[in-house]
Amino acid sequence: MTTPIFYKKFFFLLTLFITCSNLFSQKKFTIVLDAGHGGSDIGANRYYSDIGAVQEKNVTLGVVLKLGRMLEKNKDYKVIYTRKIDEYPSLTYRTDLANRSKADLFISVHVNSSPSKSATAQGTETFVQGPNQNKANLDVAKAENDVIFLDEKDKENFASYNPNSPESLIALKIQQSKYLEASLIIGGLVEENFVKKDKRLSRGVKQENLHVLRMNAMPSILIETGFVNNYDDAHYISTEEGQQAIAESIFNAITSYKKMIDRNVKEPEPEKPVEQPLKNDFRILLMSTPTKYNDDDPALKGLKYILPIKENGAYKYYYGTTNYASVRDTNLKTAKDAGFRNAISISFVPNQALGIGYYTIEVYTGKDKLDSKSVILKSLPDIVRTKENGMFYYTNGKYKTLEDAVKAQKELEGKGITNTVIEKKLK
Numbered sequence: 446m447t448t449p450i451f452y453k454k455f456f457f458l459l460t461l462f463i464t465c466s467n468l469f470s471q472k473k474f475t476i477v478l479d480a481g482h483g484g485s486d487i488g489a490n491r492y493y494s495d496i497g498a499v500q501e502k503n504v505t506l507g508v509v510l511k512l513g514r515m516l517e518k519n520k521d522y523k524v525i526y527t528r529k530i531d532e533y534p535s536l537t538y539r540t541d542l543a544n545r546s547k548a549d550l551f552i553s554v555h556v557n558s559s560p561s562k563s564a565t566a567q568g569t570e571t572f573v574q575g576p577n578q579n580k581a582n583l584d585v586a587k588a589e590n591d592v593i594f595l596d597e598k599d600k601e602n603f604a605s606y607n608p609n610s611p612e613s614l615i616a617l618k619i620q621q622s623k624y625l626e627a628s629l630i631i632g633g634l635v636e637e638n639f640v641k642k643d644k645r646l647s648r649g650v651k652q653e654n655l656h657v658l659r660m661n662a663m664p665s666i667l668i669e670t671g672f673v674n675n676y677d678d679a680h681y682i683s684t685e686e687g688q689q690a691i692a693e694s695i696f697n698a699i700t701s702y703k704k705m706i707d708r709n710v711k712e713p714e715p716e717k718p719v720e721q722p723l724k725n726d727f728r729i730l731l732m733s734t735p736t737k738y739n740d741d742d743p744a745l746k747g748l749k750y751i752l753p754i755k756e757n758g759a760y761k762y763y764y765g766t767t768n769y770a771s772v773r774d775t776n777l778k779t780a781k782d783a784g785f786r787n788a789i790s791i792s793f794v795p796n797q798a799l800g801i802g803y804y805t806i807e808v809y810t811g812k813d814k815l816d817s818k819s820v821i822l823k824s825l826p827d828i829v830r831t832k833e834n835g836m837f838y839y840t841n842g843k844y845k846t847l848e849d850a851v852k853a854q855k856e857l858e859g860k861g862i863t864n865t866v867i868e869k870k871l872k
């Protein structure tokens with residue numbers, strides 16, 4: 446049993462839960478109960494001459510219904526079942542349901558089986574989603590990204606989250622490690638109850654990559670309640686008394702877990718002064734290069750909200766705009782995590798008119814002149830063409846402030862003219 450270390454880890458969770466505290470104090474504590482397998486998917490099974498067939502799908506439903514009945518007596522809990530009868534909901538349905546319900550806890554109940562005919566393997570074990578994502582998992586996570594919702598806080602922190610960028614998966618990993626800590630705690634409590642209350646043999650809490658856990662955006666555990674091919678386990682889990690004992694152990698674990706959360710939530714939060722905006726705006730300078738990159742170029746490492754500004758022939762790529770110090774620091778960290786190790790924050794005086802020179806918008810560059818019938822020439826009759834080192838540059842408009850240039854750039858986007866660059870001309 447490894448439970449004690451989970452209690453130590455709990456203090457790390459404190460801050461996480463405080464950020465979610467309003468959720469916990471306002472709404473019911475929602476638990477999704479998932480009876481593994483069902484319908485034509487029997488799950489692990491074995492026939493015994495004295496008790497007949499022991500089928501995983503029946504054991505899991507028996508345990509879940511007993512557990513649900515106990516939880517439903519307490520008005521603080523809301524119970525959602527992935528199934529209440531002998532049917533097979535898909536794994537995606539199960540995780541979708543949990544995510545859509547914004548559940549606080551996901552508990553999947555299963556029955557183990559080992560390869561040998563009469564198992565020497567015996568006892569219970571609980572799985573949590575492991576922290577190490579291999580490539581296949583990340584691919585699945587990307588493909589099924591619509592079921593993963595970053596919570597509000599994460600959304601703020603990772604405004605530039607792009608599911609197709611490997612760098613953006615940093616955010617995903619951070620989110621999952623957050624639930625891992627909580628999953629380890631509830632898993633430890635379940636196994637502890639099996640040992641202390643039911644005198645079962647515990648194989649501990651383990652980390653594993655399991656679909657039904659992987660896609661969940663909440664603390665989630667998968668409990669293996671015993672081995673179907675172990676004579677003693679099979680007889681235990683197939684009886685009403687055995688299932689009742691298992692359900693009670695899980696119930697006790699949930700109750701203890703909820704108490705731990707409530708205790709931490711009710712501790713008064715230290716008064717945090719409201720952050721005051723700064724005088725200047727801050728953008729994160731990612732790099733300065735003679736190369737022009739379009740929005741989705743891999744060189745930008747999946748970051749969005751990038752503003753390139755051309756100055757003296759070099760393109761400077763700026764990420765994010767804010768006048769809050771905390772957001773600026775988060776943006777800088779996001780840029781560095783994405784791979785821009787030398788990123789720095791640059792301060793801009795808002796609406797500052799240039800003393801000399803002006804801003805213009807570089808609409809097009811190329812070795813060839815634009816065709817006179819092109820959309821750009823047709824919609825921008827006053828566009829200016831220059832030639833430098835064998836390249837044609839087309840710029841449009843003169844603006845005194847960066848903000849005016851950004852506005853004009855947005856208007857061009859509205860006309861379908863994209864991937865333009867604001868250029869600072871100091872004449």
Ligand SMILES: [Zn+2]
Nearest residue numbers: 481488555556
């Ligand atoms: Zn199973």
